[in-house]
Amino acid sequence: MKYLHALALLVALFATAPSLAVEPDEMLANPVLEARARAISKELRCMVCQNESIDESQAPLAHDLRLLVRRRLVAGDSNQQVIDFLVSRYGEFILLKPPLSWNTVALWGAPPALLLVGAIMIVVVERRRKAIQRASGMPQLSAAEQARLAEILNGETTT
Amino acid sequence: MIPELGHYALMLAFGIALIQGTMPIVGTRTNDPLLMSMATPAALAQFAFVAIAFLALAECYVVSDFSVFNVYENSNTTMPLIYRLTSVWGNHEGSMMLWVSILAFFGALVAVFGGNLPAALKANALAVQAWIAAAFELFILATSNPFLRIANAPFEGRDLNPILQDPGLAFHPPMLYLGYVGFSITFSFAIAALLEGRIDAAWARWVRPWVLVAWMCLTLGIAGGSYWSYYELGWGGFWFWDPVENASLMPWLAGTALLHSAVVMEKREALKVWTILLAILTFSLSLMGTFLVRSGVLTSVHAFAIDPARGVFILIILVLFIGGALSLYAWRAPLLKQGGLFAPISREGALVFNNLFLVTACATVLIGTLYPLALAALTGEKISVGPPFFNLTFGPLFIALMIVMPFGPLMGWKRGDLLGAAQRLMVAAVLSALAVAAAFAISHRGPVLAPFGVGVAIFLMAGALTDIIERTMVLRLPLRAALMRAAGLPRSAWGTAFAHFGLGVTLLGIVAVTAWSSERIAEVKPGGSLDIAHYRLTFDGLFSRAGSNYQDVVGRFTVHRGDELVGVMEPSRRSFPDRDMATTEAALMTRGVSQLYISIGDPNKDGSIPVRLYFKPQVLLIWLGAGFMFFGGALSLSDRRLRIGAPRPAKARKQKAKAALQAAE
Structure with missing residues (x-):
């Protein structure tokens, strides 16, 4: 058929x-x-x-x-x-352009909603990642280390 | 004998795929180098047997062996050799054979050129590749066997669908499949990385060339299909938002996002988890494209398979691969370590923006394509989602993307300077504003938004050039030094510029043709003429012309511009007696990058013919832009860091450029 x-x-x-x-x-x-x-x-x-x-x-x-x-x-x-x-x-x-109705709310609403959700997700993930990195303390240098680092960097740039 | 040989070779290929899909994985689990190393020869053997099967089918077509049902259905001795060859994939069974052949070809390429891959990664990736191959080979063997024989071989075959008797068929499907299937490699690498639970920047460097190749082929494949429908359908439409077109556009959008996120991963080790997900999604969309086109859910010229058994089979493949991959992702992705941090305003940030918009655009197309099906299944209500919907949703997303695009390459990694980038884009912005003004001044009609479209296109093109001008310092250094710098620029930078420039070119073409085409629909008698945009076409009369397997009724039109004779156009109505079908063969005349386009209908009794005549300004830019994108991809592919896997440019060259710079100062 x-x-x-x-x-x-x-x-x-x-x-x-x-x-x-x-x-x-x-x-x-x-x-x-x-x-x-x-x-x-x-x-x-x-x-x-x-x-x-x-x-x-x-x-x-x-x-x-x-x-x-x-x-x-x-x-x-x-x-x-x-x-x-x-x-x-x-x-x-x-109608090639479906009119806005209960049936098509999801259709018309999806693109802006997805964009918004995507943007929010990016911000949330980014924040959490930074928080984790800060909490784990791994990339953080102590004040002494900071000073030593600055010394090395300065030393290199002047020579 | 030949068809049986092909059939047998395909079965052997299936057997090999089963071995290739299991043994190497066992090897990686048990740390057995012997089992792992089986993947390479297996992939090569796989390719050899699939190639034998494909060539056997092609041979059946070349010699017109009508005892093979598939050849009988789709070929004819009167067809020229080129169409007998392209009919191999101008039908469901054959197109699946092409799919599997390209899959095996890519697998063999990984086997041959993957010498510098870690053994476990290579073994896993080739094994995953084999699962895909096995699934599709089983599909062909079980439901779509192209080697089926007919007991009493007929003397003559039915013809190929006339719509498909076109050089477009030689080009469009293979390119599209190279793209679709090319993404299977990234998928396999992504799954391999998940199986191992380990991923690093080197992974991105291995995968990026494959993404590039697939993306380039898909770009050309889509552009080719668009040009084909432009000249074949008789009224010059180049994009319809037809579900089948959407099916090819979605992997392209996801693939473009993947291309960009892979750069971030390679350079900065960030976005790893996201890149893996994109790799899975891109191939899933390719698979779904195959499903949408092949299952008969959507009926169109493209839908060869109407047998529901095939649809169900493909659906199972789809569910297993997509579902399986996503489950594996959910399970293993948390194991992957995240990489470098970056500020929101940075190259990485710009690429995240790119990904957000591309993925949203892709999702929009997906929803628009499937929504009517879903709604009908859930509520029984039938609605249409046509071009107006996509223009209103997809359009703004892409325009926003294109306005931001020139900023990306001008931004530094980790932390960018938005103000600085904006300052450097000042010239581009001024040019764009001038273009808008000029478009308003020249155009007397067409939508109000069109000049702004031109503005965006010019901004995009000028923005792409700005990056190159900035980096070569061509305006500040003597020419020689600037050329030296240009040669020293990584090819991927040139690739970016070319691809971005190309998108601008395409946009310019789309805007011009949509807003400022002229159209004449009329009936003309012999001797009568039609005027359109500076041109006058005179209808000289009709004559008939016999082709190998068709009959043409040709209308002859002489084209004048003022008093100057420009040429002759011969549109025709082509009838195919073997299939009792007719096609419209439009005639096109290229003037610069614009085209005159004419198609005719069946002649009336009084000798007049109905004519559709168009002037399509700048229409060729649409496809020329795609050519630029392809070329940009090729440049990027030839980049040194991809060729030898070393991310640094040669020291000597750097020093030379430095010396040139100092000399100039």
């Missing part, structure tokens, strides 16, 4: 595919509307493809969705209305 699915996908992708993503006959005559359509298309996922937007995809489904987007724009929808309409029809799966 899975095999069939993948095969269908492959066929959809390459065999019956029209050769181009956005086709000339799909485009709107009004350049402002067309530019908006392109911008919206870049945010929407072609659902039978791997992470491709409908603007890039050659699949027939993407073609249909591009036409749908343009029809809504011509009918006078705002960008947000078009997107809302498509989400109501296909679910959030169609």
